[in-house]
Amino acid sequence: MQTAKLFNDHTFSKRDVLLLQGIDNYNREDLDILKEVRENGKPDAILSICVSTTSACNIRCWYCYALGNKKRNPQQLTVEEYRDLIDQAVDLGARTMIVCGDGEPTYDPALLDIVKHAVSRELMPVIVTNGTIMGNDRVSKHLHGLDGRDLTQYLSDVGASLLVKLETLDPALYESIVNVRGAWQKFEAGVERMIDAGFSRTWEQEDGTYTRLSFTGIATKENVESVPAMKQWARDRNAQFICKVPSPIGGALDQAETKLFPPAEVEQVRSLIDHYTDKRETLTPIVLDGDKCMTCLAWHLGPVITEEGYYVECYTSTDAKFGTVREKSLSQLLLDKAKGTDWDNPCPIKDRLYVQLTQKMQQKPQAEEVICTS
Template sequence: MQTANLFNDHTFSKKDVLLLHGIDNYNRDDLDLLKEVRENGNPDAILSICVSTTSACNIRCWYCYALGNKKRNPRQLTVEEYRNLIDQAVDLGARTMIVCGDGEPTYDPALTDIVRHAVSRELMPVIVTNGTIMGNDRVSKHLHGLDGRELTRFLSDSGASLLVKLETLDPKLYESIVNVRGAWEKFEAGVDRMMEAGFGDTWEQEDGTYTRISFTGIATKENVDSVPTMKQWARDHNGQFICKVPSPIGGALDQAATKLFPPAEVESVRTLIDNYTDKRETLTPIVLDGDKCMTCLAWHLGPVITEEGYYVECYTATEATFGNVREKSLSQLLKEKVKGTDWDNPCPIKDRLYVQLTQKMQEQQKAEEVICTG
């Protein structure tokens, strides 16, 4: 596939962006103030809290960083522990709560309680979801006591924003990527209900046009040629559109040779899709991205807490932990683990993973050369 020939019609400019409520509200002044507060003796100051909920998931995307772990975790934080974590985060300055993790957040029966408490503390909830439960009344009723339409309306009435996974508009390819038959029908029904509930409504503020829905996907050899079409589809639904290169970890490594772009091509692919994606990374506020001061809510602006309570680098980097909220306060954990000040890198974790993949491929190539010459 010749990626250089895929994007000849640059229909959209970077001025044609939509801002997502809950993430893109942050600006350079917020970042500068956060830096100042931290430098003046408050290293535990934050603007966001990222929480992982259930590991359970109803789809099996081949590139998932947690593909081998899709069952419920018996050691998951209790609702009361989530509430306590939210309280601590708000006291430290958090204004946004990102709900993501190893599984599908809407498959956590505790989600509605977590969202209610966050809203009661004036946190803006942003839920990452594949959206299929909104189109599956049976499952939604079983997990939440609400059918799919009622669950969607609850999230909308709570002021939440949604980050909805969008890999392709081809039903057959979609179900190949998520490895579940019938998933496309549920996804379509879910998106219709999101629009019905008002997630596609937009409004103007001084810094731009806001929405409460973002469609996010990854660019691989399978779907990269449909990126312009997906951007248009997202706009037809008044949604932000984010397309990025995947993290080379978990399930993605098993398909690296056939579906991922080689590390040497990643930057050129990023350049191509940059004409269509509203931002390079999901949790980077657009204003900071455009100001070339790219910052991540899960790296710079606040911590990521796993479903077992561990403070980790990122949702995709959990191998190193910096303590547990069951053992220490959030303030203590933040003070003990002060991250670097690489404020200009939107995703240091992903870049590090690509460096590691490059090194691994080079080592494999050398080993093969030794075998061939031996």
Template sequence: MGKSLPIFNGSSLGGMVGAFQQQVRQFLTPPPQGEGPYDGRTVDDFKPYLIALNLTKRCNLKCDHCYLDATTKSAGGNDELSTEECYKLIDQIAEVNRGCLLVITGGEPLIRPDILDIARHAVKLGFMVVFGTNGMLINDQLAKELVEIGVMGMGISIDSLDPQKHNRFRGVPGAWESALAGIEACKRSGLAFQVHFSAQPMNYQELPAVIDWAHQLGAKVLNVFFMVCTGRGEELTDITPTQYEEVLGYLVNCQDNYKGMLVRARCAPHFKRLAYEKDPNSPITKATGYMGGGCLAGTNYARVTPNGELTPCPNMPLSAGNIRETSFADLWEKSDVFNSFRYPHLKGKCGDCEYTDICGGCRARPYV
């Protein structure tokens, strides 16, 4: 991956956090994991570096693959964390690791009328804040406010360069056009953005063109997400193993081709296996944690649901508990659920695989 992906060895947690923040500000990427599994790590080594806050189940789209099974714009808000509860949650996360990356998402987070206040509260506490959004509600005024608050950037989903195909998948006419307008508003305001592409049977062959397009548009990151069939996507068909190899192989080979834009595979830890097969000494192979494409579920990453459940990953319903009842610190540090991810005893195909220490596997796929 050349100069776009530095290597962190994690030998000093304090130094790693500083290096992490510098790298995030360059590419909007969360920090690397420390040492590998089975090395005698303690709770002090398992700091939350990335927390996804699903703060609403409301949405203005009807995407086929939505893991949250997000509902219409006016529904789904009865049990959401209140503004004050969101503030309290963010305060509690700060007690464990002030300055980590918070991804504010949903549903569509920009539907919440208090979302800018929540983002402002997080930024004032020193968190790096990024939004995960469909981009449709971003206009010049909103983009300017986000910049003034100190939001680092917006992750905007684009599933095809064919507007009709994107709109069908997203379930609403005009979704592609509105997303592109949101990207242009970000550009005019100097708000960094990244493009999120979900690899599906209907679009995976578009990936090279989408990467070129995102780079030309000025994206800082191109994240390629791979389906975990949960929520509304439970009945969808994932790409085949052969197609996985094709897509991931392309991502390995194209790393040096896009100056100023990081290209990453998400929810596909076997990405590292392909990188290792190509070059055991490559930066991808040696990089750890989020920077290296490995799964951080329950170790350095967690998700909070709209009603306050703390889960290791958005793609599994397994919960450590609810932050309305137990503090974030207690759930993060003492949960048996999270400890099972930190000291795993892999079985089945992952346990028998020769690449276990390189890849680590995806825990959501066997769970669901």
């Protein structure tokens, strides 16, 4: 793979990582305590809650795991139901709330009410966003009654952290990826407002340097050459940088042969980008044993709840539903579908998807096989 030569200059080492408030605060002691609590009468104990808000989104990224689902879901939880879910999660031990889902959280008029209640219960909100609405005053005012600058400042003032999607620094390629003309200008404006609002201020703690701003993206044939530049761009803004291989699901599957690296090359790509990414997966707070086990806020530390209230495996794996908070308490759902407390059991979802992709590609006639020459 020719991209290997791009990564010979290892500008960054793992000593240079930035930590994100709300995700990277957890340490081995927290995990040991959680395991002990679960094994001694509280198997429903958690440290995090991952919630999905609206299915609607203002951009159309080709790799999105929910590419065909961009409209508001009339079955979405009400604000009162989100508040009740938050209360239950806090009672079970949650300290962080990840806000993500099939759409764009800042596109949800209920977002500020949800965040406000979470903060009132001392949950640390971490919001996954494409950042463009923060740079779009018209849409922000329509949704939240605040312009983009005031929306950004509000989220900063309540102590939220941001995980901002970043796939490239090339404006034309960015708009090709998100399939919306003019989106780059709004993204740039949104990022500038994040900086102005204080998201990129860093501070020292015993375990490292923290920030409330992270840029996260995927490595594909389109953008892998710019990974080092994206890392530097993020660092210039005092932001964490996460780059990973995409989950081969949803829209990404439709582009698997042209834009994704073949499954046989995934580990090599991971090794290359490892020199630049602060960690391999977005929701991993701590690696316990090399790369053999990476804890995950959505797998080990707490549940993922969809916008309809279903308990599912992950944001990217929603086919298997384990019940709904509209019918059972969060505690009962966790007891019914207890996740393993063995920290030697990493999340299997992404590797499982790549196995499925390998099988799919092997089933194609030999003449149709695609050989990666990038």
